[in-house]
Amino acid sequence: MSxxxxxxxxxxxxxxxxxxPRREWRRAWRSMVRGGWPIFALLILVGVTFAAAFGPExxxxxxxxxxxxxxxxxxxxxxxxxxVEYVLGTDALGRDVLSxxxxxxxxxxxxxxxxxxxxxxxxxxxxxxxxxxxxxxxDVIMRLADIQLAFPFILLAIMFLVVLxxxxxxxxxxxxxxxxxTYARIARGQTISQREKDYVEAARALGASTSSILxxxxxxxxxxxxxxxxxxxxASVILAEAAxxxxxxxxxxxxxxxxxMLAESRDQLLAGRWWLATFPxxxxxxxxxxxxxxxxxxxxxxxPRLGENG
Amino acid sequence: xxxxxxxxxxxxxxxxxxVTLISFTALQMSGDPTYxxxxxxxxxxxxxxxxQKLGFDRPYYVQYLTFVANLAQGDFGESLSYRTPALDVVLxxxxxTIELTAVAMVIAIxxxxxxxxxxxxxxxxxxxxxxxxxxxxxxxxxxxxxxIMLILFVxxxxxxxxxxxxxxVLKPILEGHVLEGLRNIPAAVPYLxxxxxxxxxxxxxxxxxxxxxxMLEVLSQDFVRTARAKGLAERRVISDHALRNAWLPxxxxxxxxxxxxxxxxxxxxxIFSWPGVGRLVFNAINQRDIPLVQTAVVIFSFxxxxxxxxxxxxxxxxxxxxxxx
Numbered sequence: 001m002s003x004x005x006x007x008x009x010x011x012x013x014x015x016x017x018x019x020x021p022r023r024e025w026r027r028a029w030r031s032m033v034r035g036g037w038p039i040f041a042l043l044i045l046v047g048v049t050f051a052a053a054f055g056p057e058x059x060x061x062x063x064x065x066x067x068x069x070x071x072x073x074x075x076x077x078x079x080x081x082x083x084v085e086y087v088l089g090t091d092a093l094g095r096d097v098l099s100x101x102x103x104x105x106x107x108x109x110x111x112x113x114x115x116x117x118x119x120x121x122x123x124x125x126x127x128x129x130x131x132x133x134x135x136x137x138x139d140v141i142m143r144l145a146d147i148q149l150a151f152p153f154i155l156l157a158i159m160f161l162v163v164l165x166x167x168x169x170x171x172x173x174x175x176x177x178x179x180x181x182t183y184a185r186i187a188r189g190q191t192i193s194q195r196e197k198d199y200v201e202a203a204r205a206l207g208a209s210t211s212s213i214l215x216x217x218x219x220x221x222x223x224x225x226x227x228x229x230x231x232x233x234x235a236s237v238i239l240a241e242a243a244x245x246x247x248x249x250x251x252x253x254x255x256x257x258x259x260x261m262l263a264e265s266r267d268q269l270l271a272g273r274w275w276l277a278t279f280p281x282x283x284x285x286x287x288x289x290x291x292x293x294x295x296x297x298x299x300x301x302x303x304p305r306l307g308e309n310g
Numbered sequence: 311x312x313x314x315x316x317x318x319x320x321x322x323x324x325x326x327x328x329v330t331l332i333s334f335t336a337l338q339m340s341g342d343p344t345y346x347x348x349x350x351x352x353x354x355x356x357x358x359x360x361x362q363k364l365g366f367d368r369p370y371y372v373q374y375l376t377f378v379a380n381l382a383q384g385d386f387g388e389s390l391s392y393r394t395p396a397l398d399v400v401l402x403x404x405x406x407t408i409e410l411t412a413v414a415m416v417i418a419i420x421x422x423x424x425x426x427x428x429x430x431x432x433x434x435x436x437x438x439x440x441x442x443x444x445x446x447x448x449x450x451x452x453x454x455x456x457x458i459m460l461i462l463f464v465x466x467x468x469x470x471x472x473x474x475x476x477x478x479v480l481k482p483i484l485e486g487h488v489l490e491g492l493r494n495i496p497a498a499v500p501y502l503x504x505x506x507x508x509x510x511x512x513x514x515x516x517x518x519x520x521x522x523x524x525m526l527e528v529l530s531q532d533f534v535r536t537a538r539a540k541g542l543a544e545r546r547v548i549s550d551h552a553l554r555n556a557w558l559p560x561x562x563x564x565x566x567x568x569x570x571x572x573x574x575x576x577x578x579x580x581i582f583s584w585p586g587v588g589r590l591v592f593n594a595i596n597q598r599d600i601p602l603v604q605t606a607v608v609i610f611s612f613x614x615x616x617x618x619x620x621x622x623x624x625x626x627x628x629x630x631x632x633x634x635x
Contacts, residue, residue, distance in 0.1 A: 147328035281455035
């Protein structure tokens with residue numbers, strides 16, 4: 001591919017509002033295959049998404065069904081008939097680890113994506129408003145951001161979840177609100193760099209309303225760096241969710257989560273029941289790793305100059 | 311310089327007011343806090359009496375001002391589970407947490423520099439690839455899981471390191487028994503290794519990537535080329551010229567880093583039964599001891615704000631570009 005091609009592609013990809021054309025997708029795919037790791041990440045995320053979407057169909061057992069006779073079975077234990085009934089073993093209540101793992105994908109993904117969406121939406125709107133108008137509005141919004149950054153985030157989340165009580169909605173809201181600052185800072189900087197450009201002037205001259213200029217004219221042009229941040233952000237939100245579930249501040253214990261499974265595994269640690277702690281941890285690690293790898297790839301792909309290897 | 315200091319001080323005061331406002335709001339959101347202080351069988355009159363005595367019947371702004379005035383005098387309220395002042399309970403555990411975070415910080419910063427430099431010098435070769443792959447994996451491992459795995463395989467499996475326990479170093483020193491504290495160091499180290507590494511791994515990985523990319527940037531600059539051109543040994547080019555510039559971005563992050571590591575202690579101290587503030591918070595969460603959680607969060611935030619202030623001031627003093635702005 002000549003450098004001419006790349007430039008053309010980039011102009012195509014960013015100038016149009018309608019989303020990248022097919023050629024852009026093909027370029028993305030080729031760059032992923034060349035990298036190797038991004039494909040690995042994509043495959044894992046497709047798998048996790050599949051598990052999250054079709055959990056009930058995929059899971060071999062009911063994840064909450066307790067079976068006292070079959071408790072604490074090691075992975076790949078054969079039953080009397082010589083068949084492996086529990087591929088990844090069972091926990092202290094005789095629940096199937098594999099099924100709980102599959103159901104757990106749902107919470108991690110849903111919480112991760114929703115929280116990032118909420119945080120992203122709040123942050124982008126506030127950041128763009130701050131950057132576009134400047135002045136005291138900018139000052140107020142950015143001071144708020146400073147205050148929030150001064151709080152170690154997990155501690156803030158712990159304090160509010162202890163008070164409000166655990167639950168999916170509270171969890172998503174708090175994790176989401178925790179993320180807005182990152183997006184606001186970037187959206188603000190980008191908006192400042194775009195607001196005097198000709199195409200924005202043109203929209204203004206045509207009499208477009210402020211909200212139309214902000215969200216229909218400027219937003220599509222600053223979305224690329226925000227997407228990169230979002231990918232890394234999903235990774236860190238999933239880690240935070242797991243940590244909070246581990247502390248018992250996540251979703252109610254009847255819902256299987258990876259963090260919750262790890263918390264329960266602690267009681268079995270000294271007895272050497274390694275499988276209870278290993279599998280949920282691997283699931284979290286692979287998912288988070290995939291989002292990090294994709295974030296790295298996306299950053300290099302969208303802006304080769306920024307890349308660590310570029 | 312003075313304008314900068316004053317502006318930075320005002321900023322810190324605003325942030326601290328924000329911290330108190332947020333933690334006050336959090337307590338109010340728990341519903342009527344009176345119920346936290348009376349027994350479950352209390353009659354309506356008793357509850358009303360307690361509410362009046364504790365001041366929860368007054369307007370919010372009066373309550374908030376009282377709350378701040380009390381904080382200023384070191385009165386953080388009483389822990390519900392310990393029935394003693396919450397501040398005393400937190401401060402009692404603080405030295406153990408500082409020991410852990412400080413060691414983690416040393417690992418996260420001084421471990422990252424050689425790794426990042428090595429990766430940058432062998433850019434594109436297997437060493438670089440290995441270090442960077444490990445770094446991205448290190449950023450993806452949940453710390454509490456790493457702790458559990460270390461306990462399971464290094465502690466229980468191999469039996470190399472103790473899986474829980476703590477020998478105090480900082481506490482005897484703070485109490486004036488400096489020698490005793492120092493003599494405890496050799497005994498304390500084995501207990502520190504696994505929990506400190508568990509807290510540090512994420513930062514260590516991130517810093518290694520940061521050092522590498524800022525090293526690559528510095529290595530391509532003119533003064534490095536000049537140093538090489540005048541025939542300086544490569545080792546001296548790296549240590550005297552490049553590294554000095556490359557680790558500035560890491561130094562700026564020390565303040566934030568500390569706060570980040572502090573947030574890690576809740577989970578990691580719980581796993582390793584470390585007798586610090588983190589495990590205290592975990593237990594307080596389970597007992598719904600809200601005043602105690604609140605005290606710990608406020609203290610952590612204060613430490614965090616002051617540390618960031620100190621780092622910024624030292625940095626401004628070192629870097630004339632900020633000082634003269």
